[in-house]
Amino acid sequence: MSKYDELGLKVGFEFHQQLDTEHKLFCNCPTKLSEKDTPDYTLTRYLHPTKSELGEVDQAALEEARLSKQYRYHGYQENTCLIECDEEPPQPMNIEALETCMEVSLLLNARIVDQVHTMRKIVIDGSNTTGFQRTSMIATQGKIETDEGEIGIDGISLEEESCRKIEGDIGDIEIVYSLDRLGIPLIEIGSEPDIKTPSQGRKFAEKIGEILRSTQKVKRGIGTIRQDINISIEEGSRIELKGAQELELIETYIEKEVERQTKLIEIKKQLQERGVKEKQLNGEIKDVTHLFTDTDSGIIKSALQNGVVLAQKLKGFKGLVGKEIQEDRRLGTELSDRAKKAGGVGGIFHTDELPKYGITPEEVEKLKKELNAEPDDCIVIIADKPNKAKEAHKAVTERARQATKGVPEETRKPLPNGGSEYMRPLPGSARMYPETDIPPVNIKTKKIKEIKQNLPELISEKIERLKKEYNINREMARNIIKNQKTSLFEETAQKNIPDTIIVRTLTGTLQELESEGYNTNKITKKHFKQTFQLLENQEISKEVIPDILKTITKNPELTAEQAVQKTGKTTIDTEQARKTIQEIANQKEEFIQERGMGALGPLMGIVMQKLDKRIDGETASEILKEEIQQKL
Structure with a gap:
């Protein structure tokens, strides 16, 4: 167990x-948030x-x-x-x-x-x-x-x-x-x-x-x-x-x-062991402003400009108000949450944490004496405007009474560290009543059957199917689905180009363009299909795809072919590419002799820049490898 x-x-x-x-839901306004x-x-x-x-x-x-x-x-x-x-x-x-x-x-x-x-x-x-x-x-x-x-x-x-x-x-x-x-x-x-x-x-x-x-x-x-x-x-x-x-x-x-x-x-x-009963927490509040007229506490000094210091005794609560109940939160924090909510005050002080915040040991002793506190008692003080401090103290009393019963039912706000803080009492059924302005809607069995016959494929099932049918890994399948490009992927995956290129374009490339500030929403399904068709026809290299898509985001009225023409990055034939690569190899012959086949990586960057990505990277790499081998 x-x-x-x-x-x-x-x-x-x-x-x-x-x-x-x-x-x-109940009007014809669009569901887009305003950017104004x-x-x-x-x-x-x-x-x-x-x-x-x-x-x-x-x-x-x-x-x-x-x-x-x-x-x-x-x-x-x-x-x-x-x-x-x-x-x-x-x-x-x-x-x-x-x-x-x-x-x-x-x-x-x-x-x-x-x-x-x-x-x-x-x-x-x-x-x-x-x-x-x-x-x-x-x-x-x-x-x-x-x-x-x-x-x-x-x-x-x-x-x-x-x-x-x-x-x-x-x-x-x-x-x-x-x-x-x-x-x-x-x-x-x-x-x-x-x-x-x-x-x-x-x-x-x-x-x-x-x-x-x-x-x-x-x-x-x-x-x-x-x-x-x-x-x-x-x-x-x-x-x-x-x-x-x-x-x-x-x-x-x-x-x-x-x-x-x-x-x-x-x-x-x-x-309970201390014999504390709920009725003993009577909520008696005492004005102790006179004890802090010469205080060094900046918080209290500021509050006293137009406020008071009010105190109440919590019988038997010594050591418990300061008890940690969650990371960085104590019972005192719970009392403070209630005080802030009810009175709009900045918080509370309690003797489990004093002397502190400029409040001296002498002031604490005077406070205990003023309220006739016994050794097991804890005193809570609130410094603010009179009405705010009184409302806050009432909330503290109520929360202290609840502590004698254990855990109060309430609605709480999640915090970044996984903890929580008080929001309001837990709502009940008393908050519901009929809406008289909206007529009932009848649900027809025929409509239920129609929806049931067209239920979507679950994401987990879709991932497994894409893996099996297109021989891609789980991460690729997950990214396609996450980017809501499944139907487009399946429509274009039948083309004579590697599925990994399609996945890369529909996920990684789009994310990179978005991070650079391009509005990829302007790229339509038709644009993608046209781009992949150009790649299949060997009219472009895969390296040019980001440039085509960037051009389309700026000129969405263009076709993919027109975008290629605008970039000037149509594919060049292998012989043209070989001639350019030979020139680079001749210029870098000394570097090749020094590095051997290790020169391949550094020279590839120069080659692709010179060719302006107008030839497939794999093809360029093979040609460059041949040229390097001839010089060794």
């Missing part, structure tokens, strides 16, 4: 992948929570509402409209997005619903102008096999993407969003909590990613796919790690959350 079995680890995923459709530095218009919103269909208010929404933030939105004429601004009702659901979602559902062995209903999910963090996100259940009861066991798929939904954040963070009064991303179709895939180890979690994520990419109907690039990871252990609680994007960090995220929950359980047990 592994340590994860002993701990009762359970992990589930929610994947959010943008679909590469022509239009957004300045918006065409802006608008401002203040968002408030509403009750669900059961008459309840979601706790996560309530916490966001208490922050009283202002949200400003940037709009652009080319990809936003009145629907994103919440000034016009949504249009009917995008059928292209729905059918892509159905295709993925079938690849996940899921059961597609008979009728699609759209719901509103309350979200008032400003990421949507309406205060809710539209979401529709498409399929349920799917499954995926991994080498560590079967993982169930609880549900597959079609949602609208949120706004793109431009400016703002915890503590800021105003947050700025861009409307260009709002409404892009998003597929959500939620698994059952069947994952039992970190490695199984990574393998599952890789498999889901493969299935999504296999459709060739999803967007690619940073930010187009995100994972929410739900993690719990038997004595802990479920937390949601929100928006994890780094696939290679998935195992680390899970491992570090297990570590965090284990340490929090240890803290709970230590508090």
Whole structure:
């Protein structure tokens, strides 16, 4: 039995992948992000929570509402409209997005619903102008096999993407969003909590990613796919790690959350041993500003210009607030996260870490005396404006009370080192209610059968087939698929030229051109076919291909043949090449005598430059080799 079995680890995923459709989910705006530095218009919103269909208010929404933030939105004429601004009702659901979602559902062995209903999910963090996100259940009861066991798929939904954040963070009064991303179709895939180890979690994520990419109907690039990871252990609680994007960090995220929950359980047990009860943490706050009137602490001095220093005693918490629960994070960091979120303060001080930050031992002793602290107590102080400091202290009290129970349920933000920090309470079912502006969509059995008959080949299967049929290695096959050039490769691979040249052109050469700043999107499938035909007809050498493609990116109206003429690099015959190579060999005879056949490499560079790459490199090498041998 592994340590994860002993701990009762359970992990589930929610994947959010943008679909590469022509239009957004509920309007006809394109799904391209704006590249403008300045918006065409802006608008401002203040968002408030509403009750669900059961008459309840979601706790996560309530916490966001208490922050009283202002949200400003940037709009652009080319990809936003009145629907994103919440000034016009949504249009009917995008059928292209729905059918892509159905295709993925079938690849996940899921059961597609008979009728699609759209719901509103309350979200008032400003990421949507309406205060809710539209979401529709498409399929349920799917499954995926991994080498560590079967993982169930609880549900597959079609949602609208949120706004793109431009400016703002915890503590800021105003947050700025861009409307260009709002409404892009998003597929959500939620698994059952069947994952039992970190490695199984990574393998599952890789498999889901493969299935999504296999459709060739999803967007690619940073930010187009995100994972929410739900993690719990038997004595802990479920937390949601929100928006994890780094696939290679998935195992680390899970491992570090297990570590965090284990340490929090240890803290709970230590508090129990000390006899600390939740009700003893009464949240009594005391103004201790007078103790720091002559302080050397720069942080407190700055805060006291228009603020106060407030303190509270955490009974029995000595040594525990400073206890490390993750790399570079302590229980005190958790308290600080809550304080920052609730009060917008810069952070907290606590006596487990003092004296420090300019706060002297004498000030610490005065502080303990002022609050009648006992040896096992810890004191938390916050220096800021009175209202902000009070709200922050309330959050500290609440988090300290939760420590007596163990691990609180919450949504957390992933950090670059694999750790996490607090975002908000874990949302519940109270945030859902029906969408009344969008009619239901009936799913016909005929359409399901049609999609099922045309399911795409999975990437792993395609790699094996390309290897077998075209005698290329795994890496070449993977690169062809990664660059979405499979169909073009298969159409041109029948030509009388080595497949490796085609692979190299469609992958490596294009990447090199892009890194040099060339817009390779201007090179069409027709251009590639024409170029390979010229190569097959021996009208160009393979070395000239990059120059042809560069010319086409600048003049996309040209054919490949016209691009060759423009570069002036049509193939020369072997005798012309031999004459040029002989001249070079004669000029470098002394060098050849000195280096022998070792002169071949250095002279090849001179030869290809002189011939302007108008002859195949292998042919030039053979001729040069003959000329060198004749002189030895």
